[in-house]
Amino acid sequence: MSSSDLAVSARGLGKSYVIAHKTARPTDFREAIVERLRHPFGNGRQEVETFWALKDVDFEIKKGGITGIIGRNGAGKSTLLKLLSRITAPTTGTIDIYGRVASLLEVGTGFHQELTGRDNIFLNGSVLGMSRSEIKRKFDEIIDFSGVEKFLDTPVKRYSSGMYVRLAFAVAATLEPEILIVDEVLAVGDAQFQRKCIGKMKEVGSDASRTVLLVSHNMTSIAALARECLLLGQGRVVSQGPTQEVIDHYMAEFAAVDSSEPGLFVPKPEPGKTFAVQTLEIFSRGQRTDTIRMGDDLSLLLTVDPSVHPSCRSLTIGFGIETATGLRVVSLGSMATSTEFPVDGGRLEIQCDAGNLPFNQGQYTIRVTLSEPNSPPIELHESLGILHVLPADVFGNGVFLHEQQGFFYWKSRWSHEFVNEYAGVEAV
Amino acid sequence: MHPTNTMLNLVSQGDIPHIRIQADERQPLINFRELVRYRELLLTLADRDVRVRYKQTVLGVVWVILQPLLGSLIFAFVFGVVARLSRPGKPYVLFAFAGLMAWNTFSAVFSRVSSSLLGNAQMISKIYFPRLILPLSTAAAAMIDFGVSLAMMSVMLLFFRSWPGWGVLLLPAWLIILVTMALGLGLLGAALMVRYRDVAHIIPVMLQLGMFISPVALSTLAVPEKFRFVFWLNPLTGLLEAFRWSLLGPDDGTLSLPALAYSIAAAAAAFWIGGTVFKQQERSFADVI
Numbered sequence: 001m002s003s004s005d006l007a008v009s010a011r012g013l014g015k016s017y018v019i020a021h022k023t024a025r026p027t028d029f030r031e032a033i034v035e036r037l038r039h040p041f042g043n044g045r046q047e048v049e050t051f052w053a054l055k056d057v058d059f060e061i062k063k064g065g066i067t068g069i070i071g072r073n074g075a076g077k078s079t080l081l082k083l084l085s086r087i088t089a090p091t092t093g094t095i096d097i098y099g100r101v102a103s104l105l106e107v108g109t110g111f112h113q114e115l116t117g118r119d120n121i122f123l124n125g126s127v128l129g130m131s132r133s134e135i136k137r138k139f140d141e142i143i144d145f146s147g148v149e150k151f152l153d154t155p156v157k158r159y160s161s162g163m164y165v166r167l168a169f170a171v172a173a174t175l176e177p178e179i180l181i182v183d184e185v186l187a188v189g190d191a192q193f194q195r196k197c198i199g200k201m202k203e204v205g206s207d208a209s210r211t212v213l214l215v216s217h218n219m220t221s222i223a224a225l226a227r228e229c230l231l232l233g234q235g236r237v238v239s240q241g242p243t244q245e246v247i248d249h250y251m252a253e254f255a256a257v258d259s260s261e262p263g264l265f266v267p268k269p270e271p272g273k274t275f276a277v278q279t280l281e282i283f284s285r286g287q288r289t290d291t292i293r294m295g296d297d298l299s300l301l302l303t304v305d306p307s308v309h310p311s312c313r314s315l316t317i318g319f320g321i322e323t324a325t326g327l328r329v330v331s332l333g334s335m336a337t338s339t340e341f342p343v344d345g346g347r348l349e350i351q352c353d354a355g356n357l358p359f360n361q362g363q364y365t366i367r368v369t370l371s372e373p374n375s376p377p378i379e380l381h382e383s384l385g386i387l388h389v390l391p392a393d394v395f396g397n398g399v400f401l402h403e404q405q406g407f408f409y410w411k412s413r414w415s416h417e418f419v420n421e422y423a424g425v426e427a428v
Numbered sequence: 429m430h431p432t433n434t435m436l437n438l439v440s441q442g443d444i445p446h447i448r449i450q451a452d453e454r455q456p457l458i459n460f461r462e463l464v465r466y467r468e469l470l471l472t473l474a475d476r477d478v479r480v481r482y483k484q485t486v487l488g489v490v491w492v493i494l495q496p497l498l499g500s501l502i503f504a505f506v507f508g509v510v511a512r513l514s515r516p517g518k519p520y521v522l523f524a525f526a527g528l529m530a531w532n533t534f535s536a537v538f539s540r541v542s543s544s545l546l547g548n549a550q551m552i553s554k555i556y557f558p559r560l561i562l563p564l565s566t567a568a569a570a571m572i573d574f575g576v577s578l579a580m581m582s583v584m585l586l587f588f589r590s591w592p593g594w595g596v597l598l599l600p601a602w603l604i605i606l607v608t609m610a611l612g613l614g615l616l617g618a619a620l621m622v623r624y625r626d627v628a629h630i631i632p633v634m635l636q637l638g639m640f641i642s643p644v645a646l647s648t649l650a651v652p653e654k655f656r657f658v659f660w661l662n663p664l665t666g667l668l669e670a671f672r673w674s675l676l677g678p679d680d681g682t683l684s685l686p687a688l689a690y691s692i693a694a695a696a697a698a699f700w701i702g703g704t705v706f707k708q709q710e711r712s713f714a715d716v717i
Contacts, residue, residue, distance in 0.1 A: 014451075017715065082714065086556035095449040109554045112476055114483040119476070126472040155483070249530060252629040312439060 006098055007211035008084065008313070012092035013057040015079050016050050030323070041148040053079040054235045057093070062231075066205035066212040068226030070250055075232040077215045078183070081105060084213065085181050099178030099211070102129055106183070108168030113157035117148055117167055120156050124171045138174040146170035149282045173200045179206060186373055200227055200349055217324075223247060225405050237378050248391060252403070255338060263288040265366075265385040276308040276378075277369055278347070280385045290385070293392040294401075295408060298354045300332075300385075302368065306343035309379075310371055314340040317350055320367040321357075329364065329407045330357065340373055358408040361403050457703050462558045470556055470565045477569035490575040496532055500524040503645045515650065517679035518590050523672065525584060527644040528682070529577040530671040533603070534610045534664060535635050538569040541633050543612025544622050551717045559710045563618055567611050574603070581675060595674045595683075596677030602670045605688075605695045608661065619702075619709040622717050643668050648682065658689060663694035 052074045061067050071077050082088045083095060085103030110122050110127035121142055136140075143149050146167040147161070156164055182201075198221065205212050205225060216222050222229065222243065229246035231238040239249050263282040267275050283300040285293040292298060300319055306312060307403040317332040332352055334340070340346055366385035371379040391400050392407050401409050463470070482488045503524035544566040545552060545559070552559065559601065585592065621627040641662045643651075648659050648669060659665045666687025673681030 065536040084447070086447075087553065088714040090449065090451045092451050092452075095447075097449070098443055098445075103555065105554045110548075112480055112552050114480050115476065119479065123472055124475055127551065128468075128559070129557075131468055132472070134453045389598065 006060055006096070006347075007063045008095065008097050008213070009059070010095045011058050011093055011292055012051060012238075013054060013080075013083065013095060014091050015054045015083060016052045016086070016091045017304040019049050032388065048258040052235050054083070054090075057235070057237055058234075058239055058338065059230055060236055061209055061211065062214065063098075063226040063227075064208040064223050065348075066201065066214055068222040068229040069232065069248075070217075070222060070229055070246065071232035071238075074234075076235040077232055079217055079235075080232065081181060081213075090411050094235060097179060100129075100175035101179045101181065102175045104128075104172050104179035104183065107172055107180075108163055111164075111168060114154055114155055117120055117152045117159070120303075121171055123410060124168065125174075128172060128175055129177075130175065135268075142167075142170045142174055165223050168254060169197060173197070176210075178209065179211045179213070181213045198225065222245065247403075263290045263385075267381050274389055275310050275381075276304050276306055276330070276380060277304055277368060277384070278303040280366065280368060280381075282366075282385060282387060291388040291390060293390045294359060295356055295394045297356050300352045300354065300366070302350045302352070304341075304348045304350060304370070306348065307346070314345055314371050314373060315343055315348075316340055317352070318369040318371070318377075319352060320369070321359075322365050322367060322383075324363050324365070327407075331358070335373065344409075358394075358410055359389045360405065360409050361389050361401050361406055363388050432468065441587070455688040455707065457700075457707055458560065459558060463484045463560065463564075466557055466561055470561050470568065473561065473565035474568040474572075477566060478572050481569075482671075488509045489576075493580050494575050496525065497580065499528050499532075504526070505568030507645055515647065516643070517590055518676045520715065521530065522581075522588060522590065522676060523583055523647075523680055524645055525581060525602045526672045526675045527668055528548050529574070529581060530602075530668050531604060531639065531642060531664075532577070533570065533574045534606055535569050535575060535639075537607055537610035537709055538614045539631055539635060540570055541564045541611060542617030542621055543628060544712060545717065546625075546628070551686070552717055553714050557567075559713055560706070561696070563611065563615055563706075571607070585675070593677060595677070597625035597674075599674045600672065602667050606664075606667050606671075609691070609695035611702070615706040617702075620708040621715050622699075624710065638662070638664065641665075647672075647680070648711050663691045663712050 026121075032255075038206055054117075057076075057080070069080065071079050071210045079088075081103070083090050084097070085101065086103065087103075087105075091142070102112065103207045108120075108124060110124050112123060115123065119350045126132065130138075139359065143152065148163050148167050151159065151163065156167070159167070179271070201212065201214070202225060204210055205227075210414045212220065214226060226243045228241065230248045231250050239246055265280040265282075274380060279302070281288055281303075282290055282292075283301060284296045304315070304317075306315060309324065316334045316339070318331060318335070320331050321329050332354055334350075334352070340395060341350060364387045365383040366379040366387060370379040371377045382394055485491060487494065500521055504521045505526070508520040515523075541563040544562045544603045548562055551557075551562075559637055617627055617631055641658055642664045643659060648656060648665060651659055666684055669684065670688060671681065673683045675681075
């Protein structure tokens with residue numbers, strides 16, 4: 001490929017960090033002093049290990065359009081972004097970047113709490129690489145986009161977090177680099193503002209001379225925006241290609257790797273709290289799992305120890321299945337079937353058979369509530385379980401639904417008949 | 429220390445800038461081209477530092493004048509009124525103010541430059557810019573204070589009808605040497621502070637000690653002969669004396685060429701060492717901070 005079609009190319013890219021493990025910590029003051037005197041500049045007894053956050057990474061990104069960078073936590077996405085935006089230096093390899101780069105790893109970098117909105121526009125703009133005259137030229141556009149005109153001369157520490165983010169994004173949105181590197185900033189702000197941001201990203205992405213690299217956990221926005229994706233896993237490139245293919249790969253990998261106890265979830269311990277809910281398990285096709293295909297059966301098994309709440313006389317259970325953005329798709333409550341569970345017989349295993357729920361593909365979280373009948377919940381576990389729904393040929397004809405085509409699929413019957421042109425007139 | 433170095437080659441290929449980021453390459457001590465490209469950021473950050481410092485204060489920028497003025501009045505009271513120090517030359521307030529002006533500039537540049545990286549940790553870990561911009565903009569902001577003090581000094585000289593001689597033309601030279609020394613030490617402090625926060629605690633102690641062995645409130649001539657060598661070992665002494673010589677004349681300051689040569693050598697060494705350590709550590713700032 002000739003370099004004139006390329007925006008970014010990386011060869012043999014690697015980044016290692018040295019991590020120190022403390023083998024034994026001094027436990028008292030005297031011991032700590034002795035330790036310090038023995039190794040005045042050391043950090044205690046340590047074992048040093050080299051950790052490769054990225055290793056042997058090769059890829060090329062063509063000019064124009066939006067490329068998504070996805071991967072699980074710790075896959076190396078952030079490290080890659082930091083290398084591309086020159087915040088930190090690679091340990092091995094080379095990156096070639098063709099064009100002016102601006103990176104947006106957070107909104108409002110360099111914002112100062114004490115300064116006014118106006119001052120911060122100039123400050124943030126120059127931190128992002130704009131010249132003063134450029135900022136002046138775009139000043140009205142920035143204010144217009146942010147909608148904080150009235151508070152322009154108020155210190156930003158008095159802003160609501162929404163206003164703060166809007167102003168910060170507005171400055172960033174006026175950047176006109178050839179290559180823009182963006183990290184998760186879409187995850188902020190209210191829904192209306194998010195739509196505005198996505199619109200802005202689409203606008204930039206449709207300009208053939210500009211290239212956007214977008215890192216996000218939000219598969220929905222990635223699928224909506226990116227033409228191509230790069231999937232990272234354990235510091236390496238796992239796959240690169242058209243977005244939907246790579247996302248499918250990601251979902252499949254997600255399910256396969258996370259399998260020490262797939263489909264078994266335990267509430268996170270909180271200091272000073274004992275929970276009646278012991279475990280949540282997801283079953284499908286007779287197996288415990290956290291990954292099902294669209295159209296598969298689903299049943300949830302909850303283990304409860306009611307003795308934690310001795311005053312409680314009987315229990316009802318509620319499951320809420322929600323999208324990654326917290327939108328409730330469906331509620332499954334025992335009260336809906338007038339079912340109460342007795343509490344006097346020790347530990348309970350409560351099973352909820354949800355049948356073949358018509359979920360669309362995607363990642364869902366399961367929220368669990370425990371209550372006495374007709375009372376507010378005594379226990380609430382947000383996102384206790386995670387359920388991955390993989391795409392499947394549910395219509396039996398090879399037509400797949402995208403993630404953004406709704407939360408569930410539904411077979412509809414279609415028919416048509418020819419209508420007489422004058423039927424209406426004659427009826428009069 | 430991190431084993432990597434990065435070289436940024438800006439090679440023009442037609443009209444598209446090409447940036448190559450590589451492991452293991454060297455850069456010059458100061459990349460002037462990069463600094464020039466980022467000059468607006470430098471000015472904006474300096475402007476921010478100045479604005480922020482007196483936000484939510486009643487007197488605002490008046491503090492820039494008031495701080496050294498009150499300092500020299502205290503000195504004047506302690507040494508002039510209480511200790512009844514008799515000395516030749518100009519009124520003691522002028523003497524103390526001239527000394528404080530130079531000392532405060534040194535101390536402000538040194539200590540603020542030292543904490544300039546840590547104070548902007550968020551920026552370092554989120555965005556690229558030549559890291560040298562931060563210490564430089566901090567030093568530039570500190571120079572505003574010097575400008576204000578100088579104006580204040582002029583007013584006081586007018587008030588006391590005391591005219592400095594032609595020696596005042598050499599003042600910029602002393603200032604450059606003084607700031608170079610402070611900046612060098614500051615760069616060293618800043619680079620070390622990223623890794624060892626201890627440095628933040630050492631610097632105020634060093635400055636306190638430094639003030640006792642510098643002729644700020646007293647002339648070196650007022651120091652007993654057998655301790656005088658301690659003062660002359662301090663590379664700042666020659667500069668402080670030269671400051672007074674320029675502003676107030678030969679009765680209040682000594683112009684000693686060997687001492688100045690010593691100061692220049694010390695400033696050059698401080699700047700070279702500080703700059704080199706800063707450059708070496710620069711690439712790993714974002715990883716460590």
